[in-house]
Amino acid sequence: MSSTEFGLKGTVRELLRYKGAVLGLTIIIILVFISIYAVVAIPYDKAVEQWRESEYWIKNPKNAAPEWINYISDKKLPKSIYLSGEGKVVKDEGRSKLVFEYNFGYYYDDFPSEIILFVNSNVTKSFYLKTSFLRPDGDLIFLGKYKIKKGENRIYVTNKLDLEASLEKHVEERLGAKPNFSITIEKALFLAYTGKQEVLKGDYEIKLEALTNATSKDVNCEVVIYGKVHGLTGTDHLRRPLSIALIWGTPVALSFGITAATLIVLMQLIIATISAWFGGRVDMVLQRVTEVYMVLPFLPTLIMISLFYRISIWTLLLVVIALSIFGANVKTMRALAMQIKTYPYIEAAQAYGASSLRIVFLYMIPKMLPPVIPSIILSVPDFVFLEAVLSFFGLGDPLLPTWGKLLHDALENGALYKGLYYWVLEPSALLVLTAFSFAQIGLALDKIVNPRLREI
């Protein structure tokens, strides 16, 4: 066996001669660092909590693309604009009101996705808030009068249907004809009246007038004009930054994949060796069990189990292992074990009275490990993708944010129909990198362990 001619150090040195393997190793090391970061910086409970707590992300835009997209596309998508500040008390006809004036420049090529007003009031009595919007071209648009109660108020300007209707009319007037595209509130507010869907770039102003004699300390306002890009990775339909799932998905994917692959192959090895060593009835029974396993449909059974009995991802891992250990690989390993059984040093061990258990575990299995290690590494991607498949069917851990979860959410929320490329491509990229790296290392190891396959 040539691998023993190398030993561990030698094998690693041989491995490094393959460029693909070096690349793969580098990527995996990076992924391991990301995993460590994930577990340390965002501990499990916090991650789960953040992922479920949609309120936490309310200030993020929905379905936003990553910010760097603006570097590669010619159309500049807007970032979210957060307007806040103290109000001024103004006396108007004897009545005092609190006025918030916010100025901002808008020079993007696309319209905002949403507008929400956050108003926090300490005033016991409800009051009205007048909102108006001043465009660079001088057009002043009245956005509505809203009742503010004590506590937290949220005004979803985007959803106000009557406002939308009136703005539609307004735009029609200004254009002189009905536009050949649909009008949303954001579009209407920022539309340049050229007849095309173009943004009017310039300085805008939002004015909020709180009809109350409260002081500026009692009322806080924040106007959020939601953009279409956010952060390094974008957001999903619940405004959550994809980076959380991408980062936290890494340790999940790696540990699920590596644990499953290692445990399953090792157990298959043990079963195969026992089957070959003891022969006779034990062998026959184990062979039949293997055949039953072949015919038992893995995925539907897994689906049945995880659907009928609510289980966490780690129990699921155990089930996956249980459903795989008598898999077909056992047959190939058994053939190898049969060969090793005939080696003289095994006979010698028997001669001086070594027990069967000792022979199987201390003599045969170590001999069989080298050719088996490449297949462990090569099967890691299968299990990483299995986790994704399970999330796909909604069967994975309902709490954990994983890459599979992201893909599932993306497809379920029509990313393919709405062109939300990043939502699909980001988890895909990580899946590709992981799978590719393990495959490269596994295949290189395969060539080392199997001298006949070595490059000439």
Add this chain to the structure above:
Amino acid sequence: MSLPILSVRGLKLYYRSRKGIVRAVDDVGFDLNRGETLAIVGESGCGKSSTARCLIRLLPRNVEKFSGNITIDGIEVVSLRDEDFNSKIRWKKISMVFQGALNALNPVLKVGDQVAEPLILHKKMSKREALEIAKKMIKAVGIPENFVNRYPFELSGGMRQRVVIAMSLVTDPEIIILDEPTSALDVITQANIMNMLKRLKAEKKFSYILITHDIGLSSELADKVATMYAGQIVELSRADEFYKEPLHPYAKSLMASVPTLREDKELRSLPGEPPSLIDPPKGCRFHPRCPYVRDICREKEPPSIDVNGHIVKCWLYG
């Protein structure tokens, strides 16, 4: 005097490996007359199989150098193109019996088909004609005719080896190379096969090249013996002279390690390891292990010296 059926001069075969260039055959030369048997003996890795493969042009994939002169029945073959070698020489003038017969037969083809195949390929016979001859051949090597429809797994080791021999004889070649023809077999089967080979040689006047590491076995058939070491022939002589008294120190030690039935011989083995074919020792390649080594042996490679028709490559004789 008629020309030798096979004449080899200056044969070299080098090939590339990870660790360097292997000089498997390094300037080998000999003659073989019609009806003669030449035994090539030596330890594993000395180049005997490589030499055989040169004769039948089964070259490794990464050949660095293949040069020299091989003349078979008057035709020089090293310079022939592959197509010409295949049509004129291969399995027509020279064939080969491979070692390890257990695996020399295709497990999914019937035995008869495999024996008949060379006839269909080289003599352009129809399948029926070829099978008829194959049947006769199988009988000639001592296997019942109806075995022609069996598969190799249905035959014993000895039978398979006989089939492989039948396969090599079926086109009536001049020269047959036998590469360790019996090393995988038990002693009794070995004896039977050697007897069969002797019989065939007497009947059909084949010329054999017998390659073996078993000196005792070679004495059954050999007319001439060539001893190879580190890719070179270090001794070449008539069989009776060789077995009575080998001249080269290596050959001497080979003989010393063979037990004899009649004497009470003290067996001596050879110290040291086989030499590297990538980086052979300077001077005489045997010098690190030679009990008679002298200074000149370490410096200059000895020439092939003729001692009364007995050729030796050793400074002891020059």
Add this chain to the structure above:
Amino acid sequence: MIPRIVKYIFKRVLMLFLVVVIATYITILIANAGGYVDEIIKSEIQFNVATYVQNNPAYKGLPPEELRKLIDSMVETQLKLRGLDQPFFIRSFYYLGNALTLNLGRSYFMTSDSGSRMVRLIILERLPQTILLFTTATALLFFIQLLGGLYLSGKYGKRIDRILVNLAPISSMPGWFFLILLILIFYTWLHLLPPSGLVDYPPPPDPFSYFLSVLKHMILPLSAWLISYTWIGIYNMRNFFLIFSTEDYVEVAIAKGVPPGQVRKRYILRPSLPPIITNLALALISSWMGAIVTETVYEWPGLGYTIAQAIGFMDAPVIIGVTVMYAYLLAFTVLILDIIYGFLDPRIGAAGR
């Protein structure tokens, strides 16, 4: 004298049937640990009894209270009759018999296109689409792998060999994954090909356009399948042939002067077919499972998509039914391959005596 091969096939059929029985029994055990199968059978009986009672003029005019009591008692009788009030162990064999004959009960919500809620009909309706997609993909893949591996077996170490070998890691990503990416490219971006389904909607009226539409819809799933599995397939075949071409008898054939084409065919390909077929069985089994996800992603109306829908509806009868169906499919696949193996291996082969 029965030829050896017939005896062999018979033995394999028997063995595989036994295996299916055991696998189905395990399925039932798993399903019923949550009481699902009990429920399915019970509601089937209730349905039948209720229908009978409602359509029976003898019971018309009975007050609802009475009717309900009547139905309940009839259901009880039925259950007793079938031995379903027995302990689980006995019940399970009744269920086993049902499952093996594909008598799989009624779904909770899902219906077949013809409106029936019989699980068997739902499954049998979707089965042909799965077989169409799967067998086409598998057949294409097999031939590409075989020819690719064979082609490379004459070119070890050369450039094309090195290139193709280095493409093998692409196969670490499953077919359904590439399908998502392909849909992203060819539908979302380029609007060239459909993103889902069997045919265009509304389906073309004449058979020929219908056929073309189906073909159009098969392009993306088939391509995704091929893109994923071709490379490792060629690599494995190439390795196979490499190892088999170092066999002694190959060298003997070359020495004998057998031309390279024939060496490839008779001395490398033919002897390696039996182990190739063995490995093929394993590959096909995992292919069936992968096909489930592919169908789901593409909403291809086959068995895999059915189970995905059933998950959404929590339609246990359908899920159980599909599992049993897959057990049959897998066993059938293994059987076919075993039979082919029998013909190829001379130790069992047609010429056996």
